Amino acid sequence: MATDDGSNIESETALAPGEVLRAYAINELANAIACLSWRGSRLHAGIHQARKSMRRTRAALALGGSVLGRGGRLMDRELQRVVRSLSTLRDAQALVEALQRLAEKDQSPRTHPLLERARRAAARQRMLRAREAVRDDAFLSEKRTLLSVLAAGLGILPWPAVSEEEVQVALRRSASKASAASKRAMGSGRDEDWHRWRRRARRLSQQHRALGDPPGIAQALDKSLAVLLGEAQDYSLLIDFCGADSPFTYPDRQALRTLADKRVRRLRAKIAKASKKVSS
Numbered sequence: 001m002a003t004d005d006g007s008n009i010e011s012e013t014a015l016a017p018g019e020v021l022r023a024y025a026i027n028e029l030a031n032a033i034a035c036l037s038w039r040g041s042r043l044h045a046g047i048h049q050a051r052k053s054m055r056r057t058r059a060a061l062a063l064g065g066s067v068l069g070r071g072g073r074l075m076d077r078e079l080q081r082v083v084r085s086l087s088t089l090r091d092a093q094a095l096v097e098a099l100q101r102l103a104e105k106d107q108s109p110r111t112h113p114l115l116e117r118a119r120r121a122a123a124r125q126r127m128l129r130a131r132e133a134v135r136d137d138a139f140l141s142e143k144r145t146l147l148s149v150l151a152a153g154l155g156i157l158p159w160p161a162v163s164e165e166e167v168q169v170a171l172r173r174s175a176s177k178a179s180a181a182s183k184r185a186m187g188s189g190r191d192e193d194w195h196r197w198r199r200r201a202r203r204l205s206q207q208h209r210a211l212g213d214p215p216g217i218a219q220a221l222d223k224s225l226a227v228l229l230g231e232a233q234d235y236s237l238l239i240d241f242c243g244a245d246s247p248f249t250y251p252d253r254q255a256l257r258t259l260a261d262k263r264v265r266r267l268r269a270k271i272a273k274a275s276k277k278v279s280s
Helices: 009-013 017-035 040-085 087-105 112-154 164-188 191-210 217-240 250-279
Strands: none
Touching: 017 040, 017 112, 017 164, 017 191, 040 087, 040 112, 040 164, 040 191, 087 112, 087 217, 087 250, 112 250, 164 191, 164 250, 191 217, 217 250
8 A cells, every 4th residue: 555655554564574583483482481381181292382382483583693693592502402401201202103103004903013012102101201300390390480581581682683685595594404404315315314304494494484474385395395304203213212222122122113114214205206396
């Protein structure tokens, strides 16, 4: 809508990219704090959502780049530390979820009992780890307190100084890192390279989300690719849990490793095909 002097009211009233990112980051961090208060049957879902919200906050901080200064870098490091401190609990939940997906996909009389035994063993391990973590509520209470301190500082970072140009540079940087990671993973086949690709693809998807970008075809493909990479990592996690420190019996470990390895190979082939669509 134009005024008499030819200016555009909509463009004048639209929020600057830095303001959009500040509102998004504050909301995601508040959600993380709330989710870490969930208890009982919602505990693991709360931890999963909290970690997701903290990663989204970090994605928004990365879009601000150097403009956010030392405060932004400090906040990013602290959020990364909290996310990692919750990884043991998240891995316990991810293991149960991976086994559940395997059980749903494979109903054969030969393997379904194995998967059900493994799922129950993983659920017991998850319960024990949850009890240790929330004893007297000290562990998660400490995390919520730290996040509250970070939330207070988040709003006073120089978000208004973040320009559209800065944001676009950051997006191109993320896209370039994701592309390089994909080539490296498909070239080497190493698990750590596939995990790195998954993290890069997830960061790019989260940054588009932070900016409220419309879900175009390319972004939809990016998101579906990130989902496939996440599922593949869950099966890799199952393989990792088939080592010496495992909740499964020795015979079950061997059978589970074979099943998970087969599923990882199939998913990676599917991911390679999807990746070509994204890059084309």
